[in-house]
Every structure is written in structure tokens, then in C-alpha cells.
Amino acid sequence: MNSVRALALTEYGGPSAVKVSTIDAPTAVAGQVLVRVHAAGVNGLDWKVREGYVRDAYPLQLPTVLGIELAGVVEAVGPDVTRLRKGDRVMGPLGRLGAYADLVAVNAAYLCVIPDALDFVAAAALPIASVAASQSLTLAGPIRTGQRILIHGAAGGLGSFAVQYARQAGAVVYATAHSQHIDYVRSLGADHLIAYDKEQFEATASNIDLVIDYVGGEVLNRSWPVLADDGVIVSTATPAILASTPAGRRGLWFVNQPDTARLQAIADDVVHGRLQSNVGAVVRFDELPAAIERNRTQPQVGKTVVNFIAS
Numbered sequence: 001m002n003s004v005r006a007l008a009l010t011e012y013g014g015p016s017a018v019k020v021s022t023i024d025a026p027t028a029v030a031g032q033v034l035v036r037v038h039a040a041g042v043n044g045l046d047w048k049v050r051e052g053y054v055r056d057a058y059p060l061q062l063p064t065v066l067g068i069e070l071a072g073v074v075e076a077v078g079p080d081v082t083r084l085r086k087g088d089r090v091m092g093p094l095g096r097l098g099a100y101a102d103l104v105a106v107n108a109a110y111l112c113v114i115p116d117a118l119d120f121v122a123a124a125a126l127p128i129a130s131v132a133a134s135q136s137l138t139l140a141g142p143i144r145t146g147q148r149i150l151i152h153g154a155a156g157g158l159g160s161f162a163v164q165y166a167r168q169a170g171a172v173v174y175a176t177a178h179s180q181h182i183d184y185v186r187s188l189g190a191d192h193l194i195a196y197d198k199e200q201f202e203a204t205a206s207n208i209d210l211v212i213d214y215v216g217g218e219v220l221n222r223s224w225p226v227l228a229d230d231g232v233i234v235s236t237a238t239p240a241i242l243a244s245t246p247a248g249r250r251g252l253w254f255v256n257q258p259d260t261a262r263l264q265a266i267a268d269d270v271v272h273g274r275l276q277s278n279v280g281a282v283v284r285f286d287e288l289p290a291a292i293e294r295n296r297t298q299p300q301v302g303k304t305v306v307n308f309i310a311s
């Protein structure tokens, strides 16, 4: 059997727990296509899985290949797949781990065709962040004109999309980010900028209808007092929100779901300039372990993408 390159988690731990290795080349079973991966997005989930933070919620048999979103070319089509053909340029979430490999078998229903105007690196930056931002922003209901929304982590992958969606829907957007990233978040359209390293968000934000928490921990805990009486907090970062929501308050935990139609529409918005998608660093495959660690220690503006073809 042929083998392919992959980035595998061999044990739970620090950066050295992930290693470039080889795995058996997969085949596409019914409903799947085999994708030759050209680029993949780096996500916070990579280091959270690596460290074992989600081992109880998602027990894994190690070694396992990391990575949750990809862009590439369909190399083979499994039985029952009619929507995609060999040679199609596709992108999408995997719906599981395993995107950091040269060849990946993917549920065809999760993939959409990449518009001609997007290259593989730009496409790989979209599937998780753009769709999760859209879904988390509307989890508590549609956005209303004039609604007061506080977005924590506004410079990040999800945050940079959420700021744009919220503004486009007519909300008044309060956004927290590091002082170095304030100008960037302002350029996305946020109305009220709060540099979390220089000021307390509580001093600026009050009577907030919806807090979108992309940071978690203490930032989430401090957010309850800034809510309006009937306000709600949606967290993508701290599942314990369900157990820690104070009595009489509304807190929701978000879990993203593949949504091919929405991803296709978002890609169209990016191509036509209605939405900004920002790639920060592009790394080679052998630089992936370090890039995953940087996502934990020094998040930067724009998505980190690994370019398989350059490596």
C-alpha cells in the first residue's frame, strides 16, 4: 500500500508530541472523495487536542493525524458521489481530525468547489473560522439592527469574520483585541475598540445584548455583569459556560457544524470584496508543529495556513 506524509500526534503533550510521519494512503468509501491536499488551516483546536484538553470529550486512539480543514484537488471519487468529480478544486471542514496529510478521504457533502479567483491558501483559511463565526453569532437568534454586541477575541480567526457579519447586520459592535491589533479590528468595522492589555472592557461596554466569547476563561467570567437584563453570552472557547452560567442568566455553548451552502456563499462574498479574509502566516509542512504552538502562545492577525505544495 502507498504511504503519504502526515502530521501525527503520538502522545499528549507539548510541541514535540506532534511529528511529521507517514501513514497508509486512504481510499474513498461510499459518500467520500479522496482529496490531494494543497493547503490546510491551523486552528486553536490543534494545540488543545495536542495538550489533551479535549481528551475526555473526544477520546482518541494515538497516534492520530491532526488538522480539521483543508483545500485541495479531488483525486478519486467514492461510490455514490455525483456532486464532485475528479480534478475539482475543493475546500471544507473535515468533520473530524486528519486534514494534515497529503491525501485525505473526506465526506463529499462537507466540501464545496473553490471559486476560480481563490487560491488554495486563501481557500484553506475559510472553512472553520468563517462558518463558525457566522453560526456562533446567530446561535441565540438573528442579529437585529441596533443590537449591542461585544465580541471578545475580535482580531482572531472567528472574531475578524464576526465583526464584519455583525456590522453588516446593523449591530453596534464592541470589540476587544490586543492594542497592536486595534487598527486592524477598526478596519473590519467595529464601532467601539477596547485594547484588553490597556483597559478593562467593563469600563466601556455595558448593557450588552449579546457577548460573543472567542477567548474564554476569565474573560468569559467577567462578562456577565456587562450584559443587559435579557442578554446572552455565546462561548466557543469554554464549554464550562453551561455549568457556570449564573442563575437567571443565559449562556450558550457553541459547537460548529459543517454547512457547505454557507461556506460557498462566504467564498463568493470574499471573491466579490463583500468580506475580508486575512491570511497571516503561510508555513511549510515541516514548520507545522511550531505554527501550532505559536497559535497557542502568540496569536497573530490573520489565519495561519500550511502550504503543502511549497514543502
Ligand SMILES: NC(=O)c1ccc[n+]([C@@H]2O[C@H](COP(=O)([O-])OP(=O)(O)OC[C@H]3O[C@@H](n4cnc5c(N)ncnc54)[C@H](OP(=O)(O)O)[C@@H]3O)[C@@H](O)[C@H]2O)c1
Binding pocket: 043, 044, 045, 048, 128, 129, 132, 152, 153, 154, 155, 156, 157, 158, 159, 176, 177, 178, 179, 181, 196, 214, 215, 216, 219, 235, 236, 237, 254, 255, 256, 295, 299, 300, 301
Ligand atoms: N466550539 C467550536 O465549535 C469552535 C469552533 C472554532 C473555534 N473554536 C474556539 O474558538 C476560539 C477562537 O478561535 P479562533 O480560531 O478565532 O482563535 P484565534 O485566531 O487564536 O483568536 C483568538 C483571539 O483571542 C484574542 N485574545 C487573547 N486574549 C484575549 C483577551 N484577554 N481579550 C480579548 N481577546 C483576547 C487574541 O487576540 P490578540 O491577537 O488581539 O491578542 C486572538 O486573536 C478558540 O478557543 C477555538 O478553539 C471553537
